[in-house]
Amino acid sequence: MAGPTTYFDPADLPALAERDPRAAALVARRIAALGPAYRLFYRDPVEFVRGDGAHLIDRDGHDWLDAYNNVPSVGHAHPRVAAAIAAQAATLTTHTRYLDEATIRYAEDLLGTLGGALGDDPNAMFTCTGSEANDLALRIAVAATGGRGVIVTEHAYHGVTTEVAAISPSLGGPESIAPWVRMVPPPRAGGDLAADVRAALDSLAAAGYAPAALVVDTIFASDGVLPDAPGLPEAVAVVRAAGGLVVADEVQPGFGRLGGDAAAPGGLWGFTRHGLRPDLVTLGKPMGNGYPVAGVLGRAEHIAAFAARGRYFNTFGGNPVAIAAAQSTLDVVRDEDLPGNARRVGARLVEALLGFDAFVDVRGAGLFIGAELDSEDAALDVVARLRERRILIATAGADNATLKIRPPLCFTDADADRLLDGLAAALPR
Ligand code: PMP
Numbered sequence: 063m064a065g066p067t068t069y070f071d072p073a074d075l076p077a078l079a080e081r082d083p084r085a086a087a088l089v090a091r092r093i094a095a096l097g098p099a100y101r102l103f104y105r106d107p108v109e110f111v112r113g114d115g116a117h118l119i120d121r122d123g124h125d126w127l128d129a130y131n132n133v134p135s136v137g138h139a140h141p142r143v144a145a146a147i148a149a150q151a152a153t154l155t156t157h158t159r160y161l162d163e164a165t166i167r168y169a170e171d172l173l174g175t176l177g178g179a180l181g182d183d184p185n186a187m188f189t190c191t192g193s194e195a196n197d198l199a200l201r202i203a204v205a206a207t208g209g210r211g212v213i214v215t216e217h218a219y220h221g222v223t224t225e226v227a228a229i230s231p232s233l234g235g236p237e238s239i240a241p242w243v244r245m246v247p248p249p250r251a252g253g254d255l256a257a258d259v260r261a262a263l264d265s266l267a268a269a270g271y272a273p274a275a276l277v278v279d280t281i282f283a284s285d286g287v288l289p290d291a292p293g294l295p296e297a298v299a300v301v302r303a304a305g306g307l308v309v310a311d312e313v314q315p316g317f318g319r320l321g322g323d324a325a326a327p328g329g330l331w332g333f334t335r336h337g338l339r340p341d342l343v344t345l346g347k348p349m350g351n352g353y354p355v356a357g358v359l360g361r362a363e364h365i366a367a368f369a370a371r372g373r374y375f376n377t378f379g380g381n382p383v384a385i386a387a388a389q390s391t392l393d394v395v396r397d398e399d400l401p402g403n404a405r406r407v408g409a410r411l412v413e414a415l416l417g418f419d420a421f422v423d424v425r426g427a428g429l430f431i432g433a434e435l436d437s438e439d440a441a442l443d444v445v446a447r448l449r450e451r452r453i454l455i456a457t458a459g460a461d462n463a464t465l466k467i468r469p470p471l472c473f474t475d476a477d478a479d480r481l482l483d484g485l486a487a488a489l490p491r
Pocket of ligand 1: 190191192193194196219220221222279283311313314346347356
């Protein structure tokens with residue numbers, strides 16, 4: 063069973079029972095209770111009981127290095143975030159239909175990080191997941207443009223709702239996308255993204271669809287980690303000229319992962335790296351360091367067009383505990399200058415990775431690094447061998463041959479050394 067990493071194959075349960083009876087019993091109970099749609103990483107699944115920084119501790123007390131998980135972005139179980147969540151949960155949690163100053167303050171703070179990229183008076187709307195954020199962004203784009211057509215990259219992933227799964231070819235393959243969706247090759251040197259987008263617009267028009275939006279993950283994670291995205295600004299101009307909006311999906315790259323300058327306008331966001339001024343920005347994953355909080359930032363006129371069609375309410379979206387998680391996470395990102403750490407440690411990693419002969423390409427921005435091998439088999443083999451050394455990592459890209467290195471942003475030099483030592487032992491020679 064191939065995939066983003068080596069998944070556990072339920073057919074191997076008897077063999078697992080020989081190696082690890084307790085894990086096998088738990089896997090059997092899990093399959094019985096949760097059903098067959100879920101996947102477990104690894105041929106020998108792992109069970110963690112505690113986390114700290116970029117480390118996870120298993121039930122036998124072993125320390126694992128986490129070079130995979132981007133949600134606990136300021137570090138597993140960060141004490142400031144944990145305390146803020148606990149204090150708010152012990153005080154009050156309601157929803158966005160009552161006045162709550164902390165929610166307003168967080169929205170103001172968050173919008174202030176955009177550096178004017180979404181105009182002078184942007185708005186923030188809160189959801190619980192990145193999927194909901196992209197779903198809402200699509201509804202806003204449809205309301206603002208009157209169009210329906212959506213353009214995404216060939217191996218894009220934007221989430222799991224029916225609407226968003228229909229713009230996520232990496233989930234169900236090219237056949238799974240909706241009739242109003244067109245795919246373009248991801249931006250790479252030698253390509254011409256603007257021409258591809260123009261062709262997609264023509265194809266949509268021929269089918270009777272005006273454009274609503276170009277949706278891009280600004281690090282192109284599922285397309286194989288493409289931090290330079292040549293031609294993206296030109297493609298954005300083409301979509302705009304045709305009347306479509308541009309949605310920057312910052313669920314993976316946002317909140318400083320790409321190593322921008324946290325104090326500079328727009329420094330926390332991937333779109334700034336590409337010199338873009340998007341219309342809508344979608345957020346998720348690291349926003350609450352693991353607490354489910356996500357959202358959409360948008361230009362005032364587009365949010366107004368959406369609001370003219372009806373109200374918006376999301377029961378848990380932006381509740382006071384979610385806001386406490388999000389505010390404390392944003393405070394830690396800035397106070398600990400985690401984007402600066404991502405920039406420094408990420409650059410060190412990229413330089414060291416370039417020294418390994420096995421990689422055909424190494425691409426990175428901050429602590430989002432893609433190191434490409436010559437085949438999926440080679441990449442999955444490295445993932446499995448790193449697991450033996452208690453290092454967590456995964457693969458990405460249409461051909462699944464790229465190692466995806468995406469640790470918590472507090473990754474230290476010692477953590478980087480451990481990863482590099484592990485790779486030196488795990489890589490094919
Ligand atoms: N957009 C991108 C780029 C993502 O990577 C993901 C999640 N992997 C999502 C959206 C969806 O987020 P969620 O799983 O929180 O719904």
